[in-house]
Amino acid sequence: MKANCWSYVWGLLCMPADVLLSTLTGECVHDSFSSGGPKVCVVGSGPAGFYTAQHLIRVLPVMVDIYERLPVPFGLVRFGVAPDHPEVKNVINTFTQTAKHSNCSFYGNVNVGKDVSVEELKQAYHAVILSYGAEGNRSMGVPGEDLAGVYSAKDFVGWYNGLPSCQKLSPDLSCETAVILGQGNVAVDVARILLSPIDILKKTDITQPALAALAESQVRRVLIVGRRGPIQVAYVPRPRKRLTELLLKTALEVPDEKEQERRNKASRMWAFRFFRSPVEILTNPDSSRIAGIRLAVNRLEGSGERARAVLTGEVEDVSCGLVISSIGYKSIPIDPSVPFDSRQAIVPNKMGRVQQATGLYCSGWLKTGPTGVIATTMNNSFDTARSLMEDMESGTVDISAAKPGSQSINSLLKKRGVKPVIFSDWEKIDSVETSRGEARGKPREKLLTVEEMLQVAHK
Ligand SMILES: Cc1cc2nc3c(=O)[nH]c(=O)nc-3n(C[C@H](O)[C@H](O)[C@H](O)COP(=O)(O)OP(=O)(O)OC[C@H]3O[C@@H](n4cnc5c(N)ncnc54)[C@H](O)[C@@H]3O)c2cc1C
Incomplete structure (x- = not known):
């Protein structure tokens, strides 16, 4: 023993x-x-x-x-x-x-x-x-979800966090509006990463290729879409209460002049879009890339967390160049x-x-x-x-x-x-990553391929 x-x-x-x-x-x-x-x-x-x-x-x-x-x-x-x-x-x-x-x-x-x-x-x-x-990844089951410009949050998160299998993703961030489907914690993480100032991100362990792509990103507006309403968002209960209070406060409060000016000057914005489900990804005329997303408008049946989203028959088209589905692993x-x-x-x-x-x-x-x-x-x-x-x-x-x-x-x-x-081999990887990170003022710079990880581990 x-x-x-x-x-x-x-x-x-x-x-x-x-x-x-x-x-x-x-x-x-x-x-x-x-x-x-x-x-x-x-x-x-x-x-x-x-x-x-x-x-x-x-x-x-x-x-x-x-x-x-x-x-x-x-x-x-x-x-x-x-x-x-x-x-x-x-x-x-x-x-x-x-x-x-x-x-x-x-x-x-x-x-x-x-x-x-x-x-x-x-x-x-x-x-x-x-x-x-x-x-694995839950699919949306809507036409067009395999088009370029539509990504799963799982792959998008794996891309910016250095998961080797996601490094070829190279998401196209040349559009102004991104739509995220799903309103859980992961959706909010993705929105924050898309909109955060680069000066904040560059001090984190986000990978260098992701940082470079985000520095060039044209995304200015992120809509976080959910099937149901604010009471049903998939957060843990305490933040949900805080979030609901914040949403109500923001919706009911008329901003004073200074606040309105601050908002007008904001170069980037995000919003929740409630009571909407994806119907179809829309493409431009030559079908080469996505042009938007068609959303069905829902109403709620029942109340509280168990309320069901029911289709109203209305649809709404939203122009966007990037769709990220965050509907679960x-x-x-x-x-x-x-x-x-x-x-x-x-x-x-x-x-x-x-x-x-x-x-x-x-x-x-x-x-x-x-x-x-x-x-x-x-x-x-x-x-x-x-x-x-x-x-x-x-x-x-x-x-x-x-x-x-x-x-x-x-x-x-x-x-x-x-x-x-073995664990001491991982410590060699850890040490290479932290010293590469130190050189760039970050906590670590992750190795991005299994091959490089093995090379360092078995040296
Ligand atoms: C994007 C995202 C952000 C999150 N952020 C937070 C947060 O900020 N705070 C928080 O508290 N929670 C967060 N969570 C939740 C948290 O990550 C999970 O609760 C937790 O990681 C689940 O642990 P797990 O061990 O079951 O799965 P995992 O963490 O996925 O671990 C599974 C492991 O199994 C390995 N594996 C897979 N297949 C095989 C195989 N065939 N053979 C051997 N190994 C295998 C995988 O490589 C992996 O290392 C987040 C989750 C996600 C998806």
Whole structure:
């Protein structure tokens, strides 16, 4: 057992009473210590992966290996959270502590479902926890959504945040008006990035190509379109109340002369457009690029958060050269052996236990669907860790026999020509990125291709 004394004592302090009792009396969970302790692996190194691992190693002397598809850790904290919200990224410090814990190992550059199957992981570990997030995209299902000039918020965010697969996006920002479909937090992030002064953005970790494109951007007006009204926008409740108060105040208040002058002088503006749904993307006469969007006008049936948008039959055309659809992320299946609910786009589970698959668990957005902030993900990940601990204690998950863990997976990967990136390799990438950033007065300048990341990691 590699757990250091302090973390073991801290783990005991954090334990639910029943697990504590069985741990101290040496029942069940202790049986496995003689065979080197239970071995668990986590798939995905976003908040869900790290918080699940953190809870397990704090409470029990288990060995946790985290497998990540990309050579770099932290999921949407790196590739989703807006660059001008650096304080949100402080969770990386906690994740780093977990990764450096003697009972935890990180293996980046391992694509589960391709480089290694979930079945192989199940053979090698006592339990497998799937925490691979929601990397798919909900489509609008309207004509013209594949045209140049229409992007998903997922790709647009990935582009400015340095996600390797989105670097070829090169969005066309030569138009004056952009329409964002969807009124959640991501839509507001995208609007802010489109309209923020470059002097603010250049001090963030936004990528250099995105910064250059935004510096040349002609976008001056952003409309954030939603199917329903201000009471139904997809914010967490407290900001929604503040937002509603602010909207009412702004709508009802007649601006004084000074304020009106300030508004008249503004070079950029944004607005919410409520009670509208996309019908069709409109093109210019030769169909070479988008010219606007046709929106259906809705009315509400019912009230409060459950109110439904119903079509009125009226439509409205809005001229624009850029459409970004921000109507949600969705999880995708990565391995045919894992049950998947295509309707809800989640792995079907009860408190993180994958249905009809003993020893298989899930946490994070894959478990709940793509809603909630990092704190919500933390709580649902702790719940999954608790479910696993209960199952180890009750014997539902058999931990009596030794399992090979990363030893067997690493030899499989070697045979398949896959070289994992371990956490100290990531630290080399981190150090190159931060020193490149320092030279430009930014917190970091991200490496933008998997090839360059691997080159630095394996130097
Ligand atoms: C644009 C955007 C902005 C956000 N901003 C905020 C914010 O400001 N504040 C806040 O609190 N929350 C924010 N959130 C929400 C927050 O990011 C999520 O709650 C959280 O990241 C979900 O964690 P997760 O681990 O389930 O998924 P993810 O963070 O997506 O992590 C999943 C990980 O799994 C990896 N993976 C995928 N497939 C495989 C595979 N086959 N094999 C191995 N690994 C794989 C991925 O590469 C990724 O690293 C934001 C979300 C988005 C989309």
